Amino acid sequence: MKPLAHKHSPAKLGLAGLTAAILVASLAQTGQAAPTALTATVYSVVQEGLTVADGQRLADTFGIGNALYPNGAFSYADNDKFQYVPHKVVGSGKDEGGNATQDEAVDLDAVKAIKPLPDAQALARAQKLADIALKSEGLTLKPRVTHSTFTLSDDAGKVIGSYPIDTTVSFDAVLGNLPLAGQGASLRVTFAPDGTITELSESLRRLAAGRQVAIITADEAQRACAAVYGGAAQNTPVLSYLSPELSSRQADGKGTVTEVLPQYQCSPVDNSDGTQAPKTVPAITGGGPTFKVSLNRQGDTVSGAASVSGGTAPYTFRWGSSTTVLSSNTGQSVSYKRVPRDTAAKTETVSLEVTDANGLVASLSVPADTDGQFTGLSSPGGGSFALGTAGIENTVDEWQCAQDSANGFRNVMLSKGQTVAFDWRGYNAWEIDFRDPTVGGGWDNRYVDTVDIQWYTGHGSPYSFTFKSNVTDHNITPYDAKWGDTYNLEWLQLESCQVLRGVGSPYDFVSRWGRSFKGLHMMNGFHTNAYCVGGGTGGTFASYLFPIRWLWWTLRPAYTVQRAWATMAILKEPHGVVYRSFGPVARNWVTNINDYYWGQGPTGPDIQPTGIWWSITGTV
Template identity: 50%
Template sequence: MSRTTRRALVVSLAAAGLVPLTNGTAHASTLAAVVPTAPVYTVVQEGLTAEQAEKLARTAGIGNALRPDGSFSFTDPRRFARVPGTAVERGKDEDGRATVSEAVDFTALARTKALPDDEALKLAKNLLPVPDGYGARPVVDHTTLDQSDTRGTLLRSYNLDTTVSYQLTLGDVPVVGPGAKVRASFAGDGSVVQLGQAVRQIKRSGEVPIVSPARAQETCTQLYGARTKQDTPVLGYYAPALGATDANGQGAVAQLLPHYICRPVDGVSETSSYGGKLVPASPATAPTVQLKASGDGRTVSASAGVKGGTGPYAYSWSSSSVPLDLPKAQIQYVGQNRYDPRDPQKTFTETLTVTVTDTNGLATTAKVDLVNLQGDASSSGVQGGVGGTLASNGIEQTVDEWQCAQDSADGYKSVMQSKGHSVAFDWRGPLAWEKDFKDKNQGGLDASYADKVDAQWYTGHGWSGGFTFKGAHDDGNITPNEARWGDDNLEWLQLESCQVLRDTNGKKDYFGRWGQAFQGLHLLNGFDTNAQCLNGGTGRRFASYLFPEKLGWWTTRDALTVQQAWGTMAADLEPAGTRWRSMSPATYKVATGQWVTNLGDYYWGQGSVGPDIRPGSTINPLQGFFSVSGVS
């Protein structure tokens, strides 16, 4: 890197808050006059080839888990995040389906020894060398089992494995996205229980001028709206999901280009995260979009005109009234023409959004509003919009303007329906109500929606005290004191939302917060840390892990438990260091001296499912909770 180039990059990083505005050779005012630039990286190879994956599998002593897109994703269903247990009792649930009570095997747990951190680091370094051109910051942590009583008091903890994941960088700038994943989890004997790699080989190939952080912050404000405060965005690189064909090392992404990562301020904690939406740091490299739409009160027609960027383009449409799966430039669809079916007196505003993404992952988002699905509207797009900090089945998704959230819900729905499981309802944006999750005895509608189905998928904003909704039905938040899940039906609730299962004081206080909500609910899946939505298909990936993976008649991967599916999805797609968590109720069987949990549940039809356990909020020494958590 030349001295001038280095100075320019220092200026851009300093303005983003990454490095101080000085290099010891020139005054800051002199450096500030240099037009800021950032490197561009050309893709040399898309993921792993078949030969490389076979070598990786042999070295790791595991089966070859190469995906056609060039990523590698191995999970040992017998050992990863698996709490040792014993089947102790059989019964039936409220619908007459067979259940199997599984007790925790504490004798086996006592024999479980986690691999020391330094040994795990050495194994990871030898097994997963960082590709040329990248820097890597290792994050070492554990998959952990915790137990509490019904008051939420922590009783004991066990480390089940040791995980090493890498935060990849390019020139000391973070790389984010599903195409920047390198991690491994080890059992106590050093054997591999989970391994994932999804990364491109690259080489540096020039530079592009970039806008100032202040300019990028203006774009972040446009994406989030003026009501959301923004801290200064930081520079990064976005790595889209891999896209090879038959693991041939070739994909459509030609370059990794610089982005700014928005930092929206959390309205609850008044702090900002680094997991916000991404905006192109070099607008000249990104596409521009002109959206036009018209409606006659029932049918909406729309078109997206695109210029710039690098084709071919991907088109993703989202509606605030109906799910859309129309990946083309011109669309037509029938909207929700009775306003809100649960409150028909309200005037309904249809918000139509299109996100156009070029072949290198640069996105531009445009949206228009049609009152009562009528009239004409047009809009120029805002460059950016990638990502954001993010049986019968139900879907509620409250950030309909986020394409990654729409994709997550669409993917979950698609997999479930393809496996023959119904989706009873699918509410998005303003049609997703807090009342749908609120206890029926407190005026809520959970018996008709969230608690009527076996599994529920939610995507939206959250914090340690609950998760959020648009509008006021009854209000904008569901909190633990309003939730009583499972007394009608719900077994598994998935919250793709930040910090809902956060340990805020180091004493596992999420047990005490959410314990009262368990009235038959088997598992609450969520995150301790922020969860990021980076167009990685989280809903689709989670749902696919609930079922076996087959190649013709051959089963290449068995179905995972619901808890394993959640952790493996996070390991595949969430940034390094993200902590996921699954919380289960427990009851003590006096006759056998064993604790029974739902941690070993499979989805219906794929393996054993435990009975309903209702510890609720009553102080009872024979009941309590367990949780399993790990890092991506």
């Protein structure tokens, strides 16, 4: 769904905390109409997330495990009950690599018998969470009820049966009268049909209203958004407060974020590259960081440094290259040797994103296609996306949040002893890697279909996902792919906008992407836009595939692949994002819904499409 917004005029904004201030009083004395400036309130951080005592109190209040993270966020999910779809074990076997598999069939009678907790009861129970959550001056929490659904459909996407399986109450946060968005603005709870809590998360700050500041208009923000997207057309951006990811290190209520500031959420218009994810620009002129980059290229050796001013220190630096995966990219300077996939290619683009302590971002991409010295000035805005083998392809290397996703996925998989068989970024990511050899001579038998789990970040649409390079073209479509036909790729993750969107009917994504399943277990993606978020999503998703252990204790078990995707979306994506997983159903009703990553629990067999498909859809 393309995000829509209405154009605002100062007379129609009607937003608390947003006032019209007289800039030049003398103009009124001359009888001229006095120009006005929009202003907004800046909120000071009083407490950075939950403390250890807060986390224990939250767990005790609801009778759940203490899921407090060091940064002050609380994120609990019951791996046995969250988004539970009843199954029965009906057999076992081995996959092509000799790994044990377990056949689990949908218990359709049990699914049909599910009666979700009524909305009114869920709202009443969830009010307790709102009552004990961190309170802020001017903060309003508005409850919203959704249900995760388990759906069976045929090859054309026609629904055979759709069943709500739980009840979620999410609280949309409003600060003053402006939306409060971001990873530091999350409060939600999910109930099983019997009322048991299966998921609960709180990621809030305690805030106090502070000074008033002048902000730019929506028209000015629209022009700034266009600059962030390289001149791409923009819908009218939406003014809101952005609360970045919590920054405490010991869950002690202290962190690096000192203020929550107004920002505009950009809304790019769809184009030939597919639907682009929204990013943000500061609403305060000069309020965020700015920087200058100086680069030097000699042959394949590239070095650069940045000088930063403005915003609030400390700053976070994230460098990126269009040809090379940077093993060290978080300093104020960078140096590396180019490793282009096509050794004859001379093009090189260096990107840098600088984030200040309060989450305000500036970004820049500098071409360095020849030997010499290169410089550039930043634009405000950016931010926002062993037993097994893994692959990575990231086509938006200029977005550091996208690089973070790929880096995070890579680092977690390597830390768990898995093999990362390939990691292509920017122009090194090729469409041919996803294409089947029988369709125009594709190379998926060398790349994507030779690994167990694949991560992709890039632009997408309901009909394709895209690549910068033209090898063999810029888009992979369902007609190009036959994933799993070499019986290796099990799980495909698409951090991309709207690839699993229903267009003509709610589930017609099956009629498009179902044809690409030839042994693939599961495709994870989004019905709505996928947001490019701070810290990326890849590392979070990968971490949920494995347990968290300390000494001999298991602090959190490994999640199934589907639950890992859902929990990642809940933790990282903003309110209203719709995430989705789907796959084939065998003739004996066996599915891969309950697949664990290899070695972490039971994994199902390769299933060839039979004309029936399952999907699980949830809303953040």
